[in-house]
Amino acid sequence: MVRPFVRLRTSPRTAELIRASFVLKSMNREQASHFMFEAIKEGRKALGKCYPNPPVGCVLVKDGNIISKGHTNEPGQPHAEAMALKQLKGNLNNVTAFVTLEPCSFHGRTPSCAQELVKRRVQEIYIGIIDPHPRNQGAGIKILESAGISVHLGLLEKEIKNDLKPYLSIDG
Numbered sequence: 001m002v003r004p005f006v007r008l009r010t011s012p013r014t015a016e017l018i019r020a021s022f023v024l025k026s027m028n029r030e031q032a033s034h035f036m037f038e039a040i041k042e043g044r045k046a047l048g049k050c051y052p053n054p055p056v057g058c059v060l061v062k063d064g065n066i067i068s069k070g071h072t073n074e075p076g077q078p079h080a081e082a083m084a085l086k087q088l089k090g091n092l093n094n095v096t097a098f099v100t101l102e103p104c105s106f107h108g109r110t111p112s113c114a115q116e117l118v119k120r121r122v123q124e125i126y127i128g129i130i131d132p133h134p135r136n137q138g139a140g141i142k143i144l145e146s147a148g149i150s151v152h153l154g155l156l157e158k159e160i161k162n163d164l165k166p167y168l169s170i171d172g
């Protein structure tokens with residue numbers, strides 16, 4: 001069994017969401033925390049090149065193994081999710097995505113990551129925190145859920161807020 005690298009400290013509401021999300025899932029909380037921590041580490045690779053975008057990390061997992069990773073690139077270049085997706089071919093219907101920040105819902109300098117995840121038919125997604133960007137704020141999650149993707153919010157929220165606080169207007 002994989003041990004989490006960091007101690008979990010979550011709000012009661014987050015804990016409730018996490019508990020609810022594992023009722024029907026094959027992946028347990030420790031495994032999911034392990035993969036989210038890998039996404040956090042991947043996101044740190046974006047530091048120094050992603051500004052003004054936040055240093056987001058994404059890992060894609062199949063059968064308990066990481067099959068692709070991505071992080072925020074220079075503005076106009078692929079976001080974390082797009083970078084991870086473009087390394088793989090075809091439908092990803094047995095793949096679980098872990099991304100530190102809610103995928104973007106809108107086409108800005110790059111296409112919407114939420115739409116890209118839907119197009120590739122990712123099965124489920126763990127998202128660390130909601131994107132406070134006024135054009136996102138849950139809109140990315142709505143796109144994913146509307147397409148039938150299982151969304152789990154709040155895993156390693158505290159650690160992710162610490163990393164992203166300089167980039168986002170968030171409490172933490």
Ligand SMILES: [Zn+2]
Pocket residue numbers: 079080081103104111112113114
């Ligand atoms: Zn994006």
